[in-house]
Amino acid sequence: MNYSRILKSIGILFCLMLALPLHAQQGESMYGDKVKADVKLNYVYSLEEALVQAKARKKLIFFNCFADWAIPCHGMNKHVFSDQTFADYMNQTFVNLFVDVSKRENQALAERYNIKTFAHFLVLDANGDVVHRIVGGKKLPDFKHDVMLALSTKTSLAGTQKAYNSGKRGKKELFAYLQALQLANEKDTFKQVANEYLQQVKTSDYCKKENWFIVSKLIDGVEAPLYATLIEHKNDFVKHNGEATINNFIENLFYSPIAAMASGTSPYDASQLMDLFLKMQKADLSPGSLIYKLHQIAKLRGERQYDNLLAYMRANGKALGGQKTSLDLTFEFPEMTDRQRTNVVAYLRESAKDEHESTAKHLLTLADRMDSREGIRFETGSYAQALAKAKQQGKMLFVDCYTVWCGPCKRLANEVFPRPEVGKVFNDRFVSIKIDMERGEGVELAKKFGVKAFPTMLVIDADGNEVKRMLGLLPPQKLIDEVLSLDKKDE
Secondary structure, eight states, X not given: OOHHHHHHHHHHHHHHHHHSOOOOOOOOOTTXXXXXXXXXXXXXXXXXXXXXXXXXXXXXXXXXXXXXXXXXXXXHHHHTTTOHHHHHHHHHHEEEEEEETTSXXXXXXXXXXXXXSSSEEEEEOTTSOEEEEEESOOOTXXXXXXXXXXXXXXXXXXXXXXXXXXXXXXXXHHHHHHHHHHHHTXXXXXXXXXXXXXXXXXXXXXXXXXXXXXXXXXOOSTTSHHHHHHHHTHHHHHHHHOHHHHXXXXXXXXXXXXXXXXXXXXXXXXXXXXXXXXXXXXXXOOTTSHHHHHHHHHHHHHTTOHHHHHHHHHHHGGGGTTHHHHHHTTOOOTTOOHHHHHHHHHHHHHHHTTSOHHHHHHHHHHHHHHHOOSSOOEXXXXXXXXXXXXXXXXXXXXXXXXXXXXXXXXXXXXIITTOHHHHHHHHHHEEEEEEETTSTXXXXXXXXXXXXXXXXEEEEOTTSOEEEEEXXXXXXXXXXHHHHHHHHHHO
């Protein structure tokens, strides 16, 4: 038997197998058939196999760094990788690798290639080194354009980085490097290189469409140095990039601080809100824009004009779109009178009628909880008035020391204090009051009692002395047990 001929034949067959695409299937998704897509890329399913094929076929590796839980990854399957024309191009150009890097057994691979966000794609050479990185998905033909940048050292991440490090820092080279850095989501390096690039560009050219992706990335807030340039030359930016693009970008700069005050997740700051309003005026935003509506909501909420706030929401709520429900679900204000509480409950039930079933359920659950008086009954007056009432009734004072931005404080207010079993124990023993430790008399009380962490709950005797301190988000029974332990001390 001619063993050498047999071995030679096996070797030829092996090489032919390497040159053929593999058609193994992706595993079942946690989302079931909802995300099923007819993916047409020919994948291999291990890095080792991809490296062998890349060397044999003299091709780069396109690495789909998948995570089954990440909806954007499934979106790319549906809108991009199921396109036959694009798949033909990818199958001819690359060895395509698919690995679910979110699985425990692939954790080392995710760490090796610094894969933390999804969707995420790499282009590797036959040695496994990164040539190009794309963080985030796009539709065609934009995604194909981004992938094709990997094919030239003049446009790939590795190639442009090498040129930069070797001192090639002309405007053309820096621009190409910035494109690659943007795709790779390398924010710190992008900012550094962008400033170098703009030093070689006339200020009057900042507004040009090709430079917008650079300028916009450097303006991360209304305090950013380039923000003033944007506003001063707004008409030029609009001319080159479109009014909607520029106005939407500017509105987004104001959104986070104003929405935080509108929803009560950050303390109300009248001075900051006024400053933001003046900057909005200077930016010449449309009076009907969403940001002005959120500003008015933040102002009414911060000034505790709850009746006017509900009236404003009834008149303007539909213009807020999906933002309306998010705001509605934060309308359990800690300083409400009984009349205001009744009005908010009525508003929530009214809003629920216009929502889909799941959203309506959340609104009605909040309304039911607020309408129930079985939980802890909190006073609406001052600390001194509550203390005097406690002394008169022969009780102690329970103080919920909260802040409007404290998530655990909200959970106590929404999930623990309204419970009937909690109310039964507390209402028999205490006069209770909620005090914002960052507003009004709360500031001095925080100093007096040394309240530095939130949530903090204090039990005060009739003479104003601290008897007990409880910290953190305590579940109902734990909170009850802490209070009942006071009874044992008195025995």
